[in-house]
Amino acid sequence: MILEMPERIATPQLKYRTAPEVVAEYIRDAIYRNELLPGQQLQQEELALKFGISRIPVRDALRQLQGEGLVDLYPNRGAFVSNPGVEELREVFELRILLETYALKLAVPNFTKQEFELCSSLLTHLESVANRADWSRIDQAFHAALYAPCKQSRTLTLIDNLRGSVNRFYFLYLSPESYGPDCLREHRQILKACQKRDAVAAAGFLEAHLRRSLAEVESVSAVGR
Amino acid sequence: MILEMPERIATPQLKYRTAPEVVAEYIRDAIYRNELLPGQQLQQEELALKFGISRIPVRDALRQLQGEGLVDLYPNRGAFVSNPGVEELREVFELRILLETYALKLAVPNFTKQEFELCSSLLTHLESVANRADWSRIDQAFHAALYAPCKQSRTLTLIDNLRGSVNRFYFLYLSPESYGPDCLREHRQILKACQKRDAVAAAGFLEAHLRRSLAEVESVSAVGR
DNA sequence: GCTTATCAGATTGTATACATGTATACAATA
DNA sequence: TATTGTATACATGTATACAATCTGATAAGC
Numbered sequence: 001m002i003l004e005m006p007e008r009i010a011t012p013q014l015k016y017r018t019a020p021e022v023v024a025e026y027i028r029d030a031i032y033r034n035e036l037l038p039g040q041q042l043q044q045e046e047l048a049l050k051f052g053i054s055r056i057p058v059r060d061a062l063r064q065l066q067g068e069g070l071v072d073l074y075p076n077r078g079a080f081v082s083n084p085g086v087e088e089l090r091e092v093f094e095l096r097i098l099l100e101t102y103a104l105k106l107a108v109p110n111f112t113k114q115e116f117e118l119c120s121s122l123l124t125h126l127e128s129v130a131n132r133a134d135w136s137r138i139d140q141a142f143h144a145a146l147y148a149p150c151k152q153s154r155t156l157t158l159i160d161n162l163r164g165s166v167n168r169f170y171f172l173y174l175s176p177e178s179y180g181p182d183c184l185r186e187h188r189q190i191l192k193a194c195q196k197r198d199a200v201a202a203a204g205f206l207e208a209h210l211r212r213s214l215a216e217v218e219s220v221s222a223v224g225r
Numbered sequence: 226m227i228l229e230m231p232e233r234i235a236t237p238q239l240k241y242r243t244a245p246e247v248v249a250e251y252i253r254d255a256i257y258r259n260e261l262l263p264g265q266q267l268q269q270e271e272l273a274l275k276f277g278i279s280r281i282p283v284r285d286a287l288r289q290l291q292g293e294g295l296v297d298l299y300p301n302r303g304a305f306v307s308n309p310g311v312e313e314l315r316e317v318f319e320l321r322i323l324l325e326t327y328a329l330k331l332a333v334p335n336f337t338k339q340e341f342e343l344c345s346s347l348l349t350h351l352e353s354v355a356n357r358a359d360w361s362r363i364d365q366a367f368h369a370a371l372y373a374p375c376k377q378s379r380t381l382t383l384i385d386n387l388r389g390s391v392n393r394f395y396f397l398y399l400s401p402e403s404y405g406p407d408c409l410r411e412h413r414q415i416l417k418a419c420q421k422r423d424a425v426a427a428a429g430f431l432e433a434h435l436r437r438s439l440a441e442v443e444s445v446s447a448v449g450r
Numbered sequence: 451g452c453t454t455a456t457c458a459g460a461t462t463g464t465a466t467a468c469a470t471g472t473a474t475a476c477a478a479t480a
Numbered sequence: 481t482a483t484t485g486t487a488t489a490c491a492t493g494t495a496t497a498c499a500a501t502c503t504g505a506t507a508a509g510c
Contacts, residue, residue, distance in 0.1 A: 018300050019494080044462070054495045055462085056281070063285055067292020069379075075243045076462055076501045091377045098327055099320075152316045154294075158383075244464080269492070279465045280492085301471045301492055 019053055020060035026051075027061065031070050031081055032140070033133045034168050038083035042071065069165040082165060086221050092166045093214040099159050100143070100210065101203040104190075106150035108199035119145050119191050126184060132171045135180070140167070142187060146194070146206075170213055173220040182212065244278055245285035251276075252286065256295050256306055257365070258358045259393055263308035267296065294390040307390065311446050317391045318439040324384050325368070325435065326428040329415075331375035333424035344370050344416050351409060357396045360405070365392070367412060371419070371431075395438055398445040407437065 027047075030036040042062065044055040051058075062079045065071040072082050084092065122142040129135045143163065147156055170179070186209040193202035252272075255261040267287065269280040276283075287304045290296040297307050309317070347367040354360045368388065372381055395404070411434040418427035 045460095056494055059285070059463090060288055060493095063288035064292070067289065077503095078462070088379060091379050094377075095324075095380060095383070098323060102323055152319075154313060154316050155320060158320070270490095281464055284493090285463095302473095303491070 019051070019057040020064060023047060023051055023053075023058055023061035024064045027065055028068070028070060028164070032136060032164060032168055034172055036081050038081050038169075038172075040081045042079040042081065044079075068161045084166065086218060089166055089169065089217060089221060090214065092162055093210060093217075096159070096162050096166070097207050097210050099155065099162065100147065101206055103147040103150045103152070103155055103159060104194075104206055105199040105203050106152065107147055108149075108194050108197055108202055110149035110151065111194060111197075112149070115145065115149055116191075116195060119194075123184065123187055123191065126180075126187070130176055132176065135176045136167070136171045139183070146190065166217070169217045169221060174216065179216065183209075186212070244276070244282040245289060248272060248276055248278075248283055248286035249289045252290060253293070253295060253389070257361060257389060257393055259397055261306050263306050263394075263397075265306045267304040267306065269304075293386045309391065311443060314391055314394065314442060314446060315439065317387055318435060318442075321384070321387050321391070322432050322435050324380065324387065325372065326431055328372040328375045328377070328380055328384060329419075329431055330424040330428050331377065332372055333374075333419050333422055333427055335374035335376065336419060336422075337374070340370065340374055341416075341420055344419075348409065348412055348416065351405075351412070355401055357401065360401045361392070361396050364408070371415065391442070394442045394446060399441065404441065408434075411437070 027036065027042065036042070044058045044062070047058045047061075048055045062071055062073060066073050066079075070082055072080050074080070119142060122138055122145060126135065126138050126142070129138060140163065144156070144160070147159060150156070186205060189205040190202050190209065193199075193205055252261065252267065261267070269283045269287070272283045272286075273280045287296055287298060291298050291304075295307055297305050299305070344367060347363055347370060351360065351363050351367065354363060365388065369381070369385070372384060375381070411430060414430040415427050415434065418424075418430055
């Protein structure tokens with residue numbers, strides 16, 4: 001199934017895509033989809049061969065991803081998919097609660113009819129999704145669509161990065177069958193409150209949603225070590 | 226457990242400083258001190274010559290700084306010191322208020338005697354400082370010392386980046402004579418509330434401090450364009 | 451047996467050289 | 481005069497080559 005998604009990266013008048021961008025996007029996507037696992041090493045030569053380029057633009061891409069918190073670079077040792085411990089996961093989730101409820105509260109008064117419809121249609125799509133990768137992508141799109149009306153680009157970028165660096169753990173051990181129903185119900189609660197223009201309620205549901213996610217991540221994360 | 230994860234790298238501490246780090250730190254400092262002005266171009270060759278290295282590690286440093294929001298990179302055009310507009314300044318200040326009051330509230334219960342003394346001594350130093358560069362550095366150190374006891378490294382890094390990307394505007398047109406007294410008084414208010422372990426009051430004073438800073442930045446920023 | 455030393459192979463870091471894109475100045479044209 | 485096209489200089493992007501560093505396995509020492 002092919003879905004039309006809103007363009008994710010706000011490109012400042014870029015006419016074309018540079019090699020480092022292409023590589024960074026590939027790695028970012030692979031990490032989001034858990035095709036590249038936490039702790040896994042990313043070898044420059046291997047990536048360079050895969051894209052038919054030299055290691056220099058690959059290094060640029062890895063630096064970029066380091067800035068987004070997806071990759072850790074150790075001098076003379078290499079690049080590794082970031083693998084935060086439980087405490088760091090908690091820390092990032094608390095930051096997400098802070099920033100995402102903030103963005104949502106700003107967004108609620110600004111929602112247009114089209115923006116509501118986009119959110120609704122994304123939820124409808126979520127119902128019929130069975131595999132992790134698609135769920136992850138559409139879930140991401142739904143949350144992005146929720147916050148987008150706040151119109152604060154730097155805030156949205158920050159939220160994107162924080163989500164990206166921890167959300168993959170939610171999809172690592174769990175299957176859509178297990179988390180699907182809870183997630184969908186919570187998403188609908190949030191959206192409904194937004195449609196009623198009740199920012200405080202929406203933020204409350206969002207916080208509950210995130211705290212439940214954190215609890216699930218914590219429970220499986222403890223097993224993983 | 227189906228998936229086996231590689232062991233986490235145990236050594237995040239860096240024994241030595243790499244060339245890109247040295248260059249990044251130099252540029253970062255120069256931007257903080259307003260020796261490099263907003264909008265100014267950073268040429269790779271020039272920086273490479275200055276440090277006696279090639280452009281490759283310079284490029285690494287610029288990528289790093291891009292991730293911190295201090296530098297904007299335009300493909301085939303070059304690197305420029307970031308020059309946020311008034312709306313972006315407002316946005317970042319709101320984020321700072323959100324994150325810094327959050328960190329401070331977490332920090333207040335954790336303060337040790339030594340940490341209070343560090344804050345006090347930094348304020349004492351601030352009294353006898355007359356030039357912008359020193360003021361900026363010690364002001365930065367005071368705020369960092371305020372939030373450090375929250376012990377959340379990722380949060381602290383985020384705050385540092387946000388401060389760095391906008392705080393320099395506060396020192397761009399104003400002189401210590403003009404902003405010194407207000408700043409010092411507000412800093413003392415905040416610290417005193419912390420010492421009384423009154424987190425809510427401390428956060429309130431901090432927010433007022435930041436809002437006044439924003440107002441000053443806005444007033445001169447409008448002139449600067 | 452356990453720890454430490456050592457060395458080859460592999461991987462990253464950087465310098466150099468070349469390719470490509472961009473900006474400035476000037477000429478050509480309407 | 482204003483606009484468009486073109487040449488040149490310059491800065492950035494990337495490939496290649498080489499140097500520095502790390503890893504892992506084997507050997508030496510206690």
